[in-house]
Every structure is written in structure tokens, then in C-alpha cells.
Amino acid sequence: MSYQSLFYGTLFLPAVFVLYTLTKQAYRKYVLLGASWLFYFLAMHRVTWVLVATCVGVYGAALWIDRASGRQRTFRLTCAIALLAGALIRVKYAGWIADGIGMLAGHQFSVRALVVPLGISYYTLEAIGYLCEVYWQHQAADRDFVRVALFLSFFPQIMEGPIARYQDSAASLCAGQPITGQSLRNGCLRMLWGFFKKMAGADRLSLLVTVIFSQPHRFHGWAALLGSAAYVAQLYLEFSGMIDVTMGTAEVLQIHLPENFRQPFFSRSASEFWRRWHITLGTWLKTYVFFPVSTSHLVVNGNRQARKKYGRQTAKVWTSFLALTPVWLFNGFWHGAKWHYIFYGLYYLVILMLEVILEPAKKRFYSRTGFSPDRGLFSILRWLRTLAIIVAGEVIFRADTVTTAFTMIGNVFRGPSHVHALLAASHLDFSDGFVVVLCLILVTVVDVCREKGVHLFAWFDRQPTAVRWALSYSLIFALICFGAYGAGYRKVDMIYAKF
Amino acid sequence: MEEKIIKMLEENDDSIDYANETHLIDDGLLDSFGVIALVADFEDAFDVEIGTADLVPENFNSVQAIAALIRKRA
Numbered sequence: 029m030s031y032q033s034l035f036y037g038t039l040f041l042p043a044v045f046v047l048y049t050l051t052k053q054a055y056r057k058y059v060l061l062g063a064s065w066l067f068y069f070l071a072m073h074r075v076t077w078v079l080v081a082t083c084v085g086v087y088g089a090a091l092w093i094d095r096a097s098g099r100q101r102t103f104r105l106t107c108a109i110a111l112l113a114g115a116l117i118r119v120k121y122a123g124w125i126a127d128g129i130g131m132l133a134g135h136q137f138s139v140r141a142l143v144v145p146l147g148i149s150y151y152t153l154e155a156i157g158y159l160c161e162v163y164w165q166h167q168a169a170d171r172d173f174v175r176v177a178l179f180l181s182f183f184p185q186i187m188e189g190p191i192a193r194y195q196d197s198a199a200s201l202c203a204g205q206p207i208t209g210q211s212l213r214n215g216c217l218r219m220l221w222g223f224f225k226k227m228a229g230a231d232r233l234s235l236l237v238t239v240i241f242s243q244p245h246r247f248h249g250w251a252a253l254l255g256s257a258a259y260v261a262q263l264y265l266e267f268s269g270m271i272d273v274t275m276g277t278a279e280v281l282q283i284h285l286p287e288n289f290r291q292p293f294f295s296r297s298a299s300e301f302w303r304r305w306h307i308t309l310g311t312w313l314k315t316y317v318f319f320p321v322s323t324s325h326l327v328v329n330g331n332r333q334a335r336k337k338y339g340r341q342t343a344k345v346w347t348s349f350l351a352l353t354p355v356w357l358f359n360g361f362w363h364g365a366k367w368h369y370i371f372y373g374l375y376y377l378v379i380l381m382l383e384v385i386l387e388p389a390k391k392r393f394y395s396r397t398g399f400s401p402d403r404g405l406f407s408i409l410r411w412l413r414t415l416a417i418i419v420a421g422e423v424i425f426r427a428d429t430v431t432t433a434f435t436m437i438g439n440v441f442r443g444p445s446h447v448h449a450l451l452a453a454s455h456l457d458f459s460d461g462f463v464v465v466l467c468l469i470l471v472t473v474v475d476v477c478r479e480k481g482v483h484l485f486a487w488f489d490r491q492p493t494a495v496r497w498a499l500s501y502s503l504i505f506a507l508i509c510f511g512a513y514g515a516g517y518r519k520v521d522m523i524y525a526k527f
Numbered sequence: 528m529e530e531k532i533i534k535m536l537e538e539n540d541d542s543i544d545y546a547n548e549t550h551l552i553d554d555g556l557l558d559s560f561g562v563i564a565l566v567a568d569f570e571d572a573f574d575v576e577i578g579t580a581d582l583v584p585e586n587f588n589s590v591q592a593i594a595a596l597i598r599k600r601a
Contacts, residue, residue, distance in 0.1 A: 164579065299558075332571070335567070340564070347567075
């Protein structure tokens, strides 16, 4: 079962909302936990025990850590993280690691492939985050098992995140707030908007993207650029769309979850892009990898010595390199056990290091010339440069191998273009193109409004009832008419659910 | 102490009114690289040890919050 299935949308979710409403406030958390584990069971069957065991283990581990102090506390945290990471490595990376070791040793090792539990990459990070917060005493170990279990298993969140911090979402998950007319309206509207982005835009673009990435040598010039840009658009529409579905579901139940996107294509630098794209993964990496590495004795002492010997800027570059390397290796590796994901992480490491290295020169340039980096020509140039970085990065991310990615990036600068051949091979006709362009225009308008601080839901709420109904029905009909389903289309799985 | 902290912050970026700013982290005026560089400066200048657990926005959003953190760790 997934969020796009008819069963989920027409039976499962409405049934949860009805049961939730009929239950007393104090018991609503049991409804949500029961629904979450049922959802998981319907999707993963027997493997559900892994999720349940993780909930029990994390609940116990947090109490175990909280009872200790000093080195004992650190030892307990290390054990708990090792167990969680070990389970993730076993199911996701064991085969890849065995192949690597086998290649080095000149001997083939075989590792039994296991079913990868749905959402393991997401709930493992949430679990590690919770244990670290307990260890740092930012959060007491929770004695309410249901709250811990619901934090890790909440069904709208389990497939693609967002990766929440315990203190940000656990309390509201268990608050049992009622479903109100406003929460139902706004939540459903956000879900519809998310489905529209996924089914009208992303699923159509996937036809074009599949063609170009399955024949990386065939298309050049504008066709190669169009295919690469189409993948970036597909990824954004699908990932942000499904996050909208998650946030909308949570909004109906008046549950607070952190936002995962903040208009990423308005970024003027790669570092800004990562503060706006997959925000919760970035926040997790900053909090639980970047900061601990940066404040470790090794890095702090290295920083101190580098400052004395070579000055502040060199020390900053050195510290940044030491702290960012594990962050970006982790980011790449988290997406899967493939070299192109690791290369994707290293690609951003190099770009962010260049930003750190060139920062003083850029400051000098802008102060001497009087140009503003945030206005006029330089702002546009920085924006275009960032778009180019994003597109090249996503080609590395999507291509099967690093070599294929380089071939495709190189093809952009080679001719001749065969845009018509690409469109013909994708089986996209004029009406498909029209719907995709319409979807992209609408998404751009919504993102511009958000960037300018216009709250569309607040605006929607201020409209007369007739206008609100008209808009809601327009979105429903747009989804029915423009959704890429039925004859000529195939079901497109959620991209980030496979991570 | 607050004046010394402001001077150190200004070495990082002198375009901000640190004395009155209360959302240095929340408004993105101070990023994670800035925090890390400052932690090393504060540790040397005030002879304190600032750990990972201290690196939360509440401790770096204003000069007063930074001063409170340093006093706590002194």
C-alpha cells in the first residue's frame, strides 16, 4: 500500500479520520499508532516486526541512557546507535560492502539479501536523533511508549519523511487535537495540491526522464538539457508533492511536522539550496553529524593550531573540510549503496568547500566594485549558476553510474539536438506538454507567493464560501482530468520511498 | 563580557547590529560555519569548553544568550 493507492485515499485514510473523531481525546494516540502499524503491515506484512522491535528497543534504550552518567552514558548511547545503524547497514548496505571487500580480497563473498523495511532510512535517523537528544539532556527519556512508537511509526510520514526531531513533533502526535472544519479543509487542500503536483506534473515528466536516462548516449544539446531539467522538475514535484500529502494529513489531525522545502529554486548558492531542499535531512546532518564532528577534540585542536599558524581563513577551510566530509559522505551513502550517490555527496562537498575558500575573495570583490550580490545582474548570475549546479548534481544522482552522468552532462555541450525525437520517444503529446507547463506555472506562482510571505491558506480562508468551494472543486477536477493515470500511463513509484 | 562578544562577532561579520539582534540563528544571520568559528574564539577568549550539546539555536540567537552560555560553562 502507498499514499497514491485508491484503497489508501478512499478507505484507509477516511476510516482513520472517522475513528479518530469518534474516539475520546485521551485515546486518539492509540488510534494513530494502531493505524500506523496496520498501514505498515499492509505494506510490509511480516517485516512489520522490525519496526515494532525498533520502537521497543529505542524506548528502552532512551531510558537506559537516561539512567547513566559520564562515560557509562556515552557507552550506552554508542551501543544503541551501533545497533540501529547495524540493522540499517545489514539490510541496505551489506551486499555492497561484501562486494567491495570481495573485490579487494580477490574472493567473492555472498550475503543473503533481506527485504528492506519500508522507511527504515527515515525512522532510523529519527531514532538516533531522539537518543542523542536524551544523551545531551535536551529531552528526558519518554516513559510513554505509545508516544515514542508513534513518533517513529506515524503512517503519513513513514515513506518519505519529513525526518522530525522528537521535541518538535512527539507532543502534538499524542495531543489528540480534534479534526475541525478548518483543519479538514486546509489539510485536504494541501493533500490535493500535493497529489496534483505528483500525478499531473511529476508522473508525466517521468516518461521523458525514463527515456533520456535509459538512453544516455542518444540525446545531445537542448534535448539532453531538457531531459536533465525535466528530472529536476520531476524530483521536486514528486518529493515536495508527497510531502504536501504528508503535511496535509497531519494538518487535518492538527499535528505539527517540520517543513521539508522552502522554495529551493530561489537559492543563490549551493549552501542556500541545501537550507531549502530536504531541510529535515540537512538539519539532521547538521545537528547529529556536523556539530559533533566540529566540536570533537581532534577538530577543535586542529582548528586552534591552524589559526595560530596559518590564520583564521585557513583554519576555517580546514575545519569546514573535516566537518563537512562526513556530512556529505553520509548524505550520499544514505540515499543508497551505489557509487553515484557517494559521488553526488562528494560533488556537493567540493562545491561547498569552494564556497568557503572563495568567500573572502568574493567579499573583497563586492566591496571594491560596489556591486550587490543580492540585486541586479550578479543576483541573476548567481541564480543561474546555482541552477546549473543543481541540474548537474541531479544528473549524477539519477544516472545509473558516474560515467553515465558525465556522458550526459557532456552531451549537453554536443550537437545535434533531437528534441522532437525525445518527445516522440517519451510518447508525450501536446496535451501532456500543456499540463506539465500549467503545473510548473502554478507551482512557480505558489512558490513566489510563499517567498514573498503571502500565506495562501490564510488568503483562502478569507474568501467567500462560494469561491472556496469553486477553488476546491477546481483542484479536484484538475487532478481527475490531468492526473497521469489510466491507459498510456504506468504507475510511478515514489522516488524517495526507495531510500 | 557582552562587549567582548560583540567585537568577536564583528570580526566574523560587521554588518549586523549585534547589540539588538535576538534572532541571529533563526534569521540565518549566523550560519553553522560561523557558529563553529565562534565556538573556538569563545573557548580561547573565556577559557571555557563548549560542547555539542550547547550548539542549539537558543544559545546563539543573541549576545545575551551567548554570554549566558559562557557564564554557565565558566
